[in-house]
Amino acid sequence: MGGDIEKQNTVSISLLLSDNTNVYETFLMQFLSELLIKGPNAPFYKSMIEPNFSGGFTPSTGLDHQPRDCVLTIGLQGVKKEDFDKVAVLFDETINSVVENGFDPEHIESVLHSYELSIKHEEKNFGLNLLFGLTPIWNHTDKIMLALQLHHLIEKLKTELKNNSNYLQDMVKQYFSENNHRLILTMSPDKDFETKLEKAEKQLIKKKTKGLSDKDKKDIYDKCLRLQKQQQDPGNTDLLPTLTMNHISSSVECVDKVQVTLNNIPTQINKVQSNGIVYFKGVLHTNELSLEEQMLLPLFCYVIGKLGTNRLNYREFDSLINRKTAGLRFNNHIAESLYHLHTYEPGIVIATHCLEKNVESMWDIWSQLFNITELIDVERFQMLVQLYTANLTHGIADAGHIYAMQAAASLVSGTSYQVELISGLHHIAYMRRLLHTSNYKAMLDEILNIGRIVFDRKKIRVALNISSENQSDVLHTYENFILKLPEAKSNIPSDTDGSTYVTGKIFAPSDAVNCQHHIINIPVNYCSKAILTAPYTHTDYPKLSILARLLTSKYLHPELREKQGAYGGGARLTGDGVFSFYSYRDPRNVETLDIFDKSHKWLEEQFDKITDQDILEAKLGVFQTVDAPIPPSAKGCEEFHKKVDARY
Known part of the structure; x- marks a missing residue:
């Protein structure tokens, strides 16, 4: 699915920057990173993206302040091997140009404006995002309140800019130009990677099993049987904390x-x-x-x-x-x-x-x-x-x-x-x-x-x-x-x-089973099966939504994740009435499709064993999305997108 293999190379240049316990310094590094990278007026965008010799910045490009030692990475994907040295030269030339010429004042204003706007804009997961943002510094210091006072950090930066017109240039020189803590990492594809990986895995298995006696093999086999039995036992989940329907408000917020x-x-x-x-x-x-x-x-x-x-x-x-x-x-x-x-x-x-x-x-x-x-x-x-x-x-x-x-x-x-x-x-x-x-x-x-x-x-x-x-x-x-x-x-x-x-x-006849198999160079599978059911306003739609959650927790997740080794699996019902089974990063595929097909049989055999608590948990799973907090920017927008009459 990618481009030509000779351009499927990646090169990244990383610099060790600030200690994240220094709140202002880390804020300044974040500000400089956005000035250097963000948008067509940014120096690195001009020097590395616009010449159009790559596939753009890598996802890791930017400042990583999760570890105590903050790291800035500038990475390019979709480059040729012969351009690796070119990227390193462009990096130095860009930094030197910024030290000499500085930043466009309007570009500085745009990044400052983005900070001012972000303070006022409330996102859907505001609390979680706040906690995740504080976690890196919280792991290493108690300066939590200082990190929350973004207004003070911005004002301090503005004061520095006012007192010294070359302030940002001096900071770029100190932290980037004169910084010897640099790592250049390159990555290139190998056409024979899968063959080599399979060979290495076989050699590893052979090495691991070579010295096993018959008794060792029998012990391993017995342990696997015990594991299989344990996986089939749901265990006592009554001790776990859980919500009840009383925790869910029966009133709907009216915008x-x-x-x-x-x-x-x-x-x-x-x-x-x-x-x-x-x-x-x-x-x-x-x-x-x-x-x-x-x-x-x-x-x-x-x-x-x-x-x-x-x-x-x-x-x-x-x-x-x-x-x-x-x-x-x-x-x-x-x-x-x-x-x-x-x-x-x-x-x-x-x-x-x-x-x-x-x-x-x-x-x-x-x-x-x-x-x-x-x-x-x-x-x-x-x-x-x-x-x-x-x-x-x-x-x-x-x-x-x-x-x-x-x-x-x-x-x-x-x-x-x-x-x-x-x-x-x-x-x-x-x-x-x-x-x-x-x-x-x-x-x-x-x-x-x-x-x-x-x-x-x-x-x-x-x-x-x-x-x-x-x-x-x-x-x-x-x-x-x-x-x-x-x-x-x-x-x-x-x-x-x-x-x-x-x-x-409709792409295919409705009275036939239709299949697609997309071959992608990934050593795992992603499987899905889709069944057309009922539209959103049909009386069966909420029942099918609860059924999807029930099948996920009681049947599909245990079978696909716990027993078969997939990273995840389950069922979903979409707004257009499609009931979809899926597996994620699945080492198997045919067996997974069989598990999907046996859902109806499992329901028939296990129906009498499904408890009220199982149904309650499935309902709570549905309400998790239905009853999610809505920020001011999104209130009324679901009705707007779906053209629901304002009277309802």
Whole structure:
């Protein structure tokens, strides 16, 4: 699934930096790391990414402050062996250039702004993220309160910058240029790796068993039998702490929301405690696009905010975005119908948030994007396409079960088939074929054409999460913004009539068992089986959700994880009514599919042994996701995405 093997090399340069018990010093290293790496205005992005000789930064790039000795890593993936030395030279040249010339003031402002915004923005797992962030320093010192006082750290940095215009350059010189604690690590693929690994494992087994007597072998066999018996015994779990249904509130939090039409654009206003932030989300429906254009939508979402506008080049536009907002997000949107199988709304979700003082700048940024009339930087586009394609394959080893479930679901659900086309293994294969054509000018023209079609005021609906105190001011600027949106000539009716749902095509006949086998160069398997059941509003849907949790905990996890050695396994029910079995990092495959198939038999044989406590735990597992905390930025958004009437 990857690129040419001669480019499947990785090189990383790591520097030993601060002691994480020095709170300000570690904060400063984090700040410098983002200045050096983040975005097209960052020095390392300019010197290492834009020349386009690699597949982009490695996932480990950045500051690691988990150990007491903090380490900064700059890594490139998808490079040729002969470019290893080139990377080391570029590293030194970039650092020396920063020491001599410093950073762009607007780039410094954008990183400072991201810190200011992050303080006010509340995430879903705020408490957990806070604890995880404190854990590294908590392991080594008691300066917890100092680490929490981010405002003081920012103010100290601003004071240093004010008192010494060369402060950051001096810090880069001290910690990077004059730092001899450096390690360069390279990694290259071996075509014969699997063969060598298999041979080494056989030799290891032979070595381990060579000196075993018959008595030793019998002892090992007896121990295995005892282990097998112990695995089949669930043990006494009554001693473990557990929730009860009484811990779950029977009341549902109601979001104060209204749905209005402003200048012919459906708008949902969610009144929340936003902490001085304006959250903007929009759905652009795409059912006017051809199949080929729909296949290009993920690429469109990746590149459209990175190519600049009619007024600003991509560097200037990126700087403006990061100084005024939390960044622009574009995502594919396949919202399954709550009422009908194979029916969904195709589209693009656009989103960002900003401080209330920057709301007019945020609208100006979106207005520039919506009114793009030309894209001419083919070289920039080529680099982005190659980065996008390189990144597609890197998640397969970690999320292979997701790809497997999606591929299986696409064989039974028209909705899942559409998702597979634009985000699954089919999409990866499509992008690899497209990349081989090397016709980047034609691709860029197609991206611009997609923009002309979807950036249309008749195709958008909007959700705003704002505080009640500043609602009138925000809505006034919002109305001015939507008046500037283009309106394309189209036969597609506007979103106001609710006709944006389509019925998807089913990939395979519904009366046959259909199979796919994707061969990937990974020594483990990811297995899935999908069965089409009922839509979300069907009375059987909650029962099937509980059944999935019950099968996971009582049958699939013990069989797949505890007995068969897979890293994980279970069953899930998705919103489009697909009941999916899966295994994760599984040493077996055929045996796993047999276990999936025996689920019904297990239920028949064990039904009388299933206790009320088992059912309760399955219900609690379902409520774990249903009853999860919702941050201010996401309140009302589930209804918005699924087009649930505001009265419910």
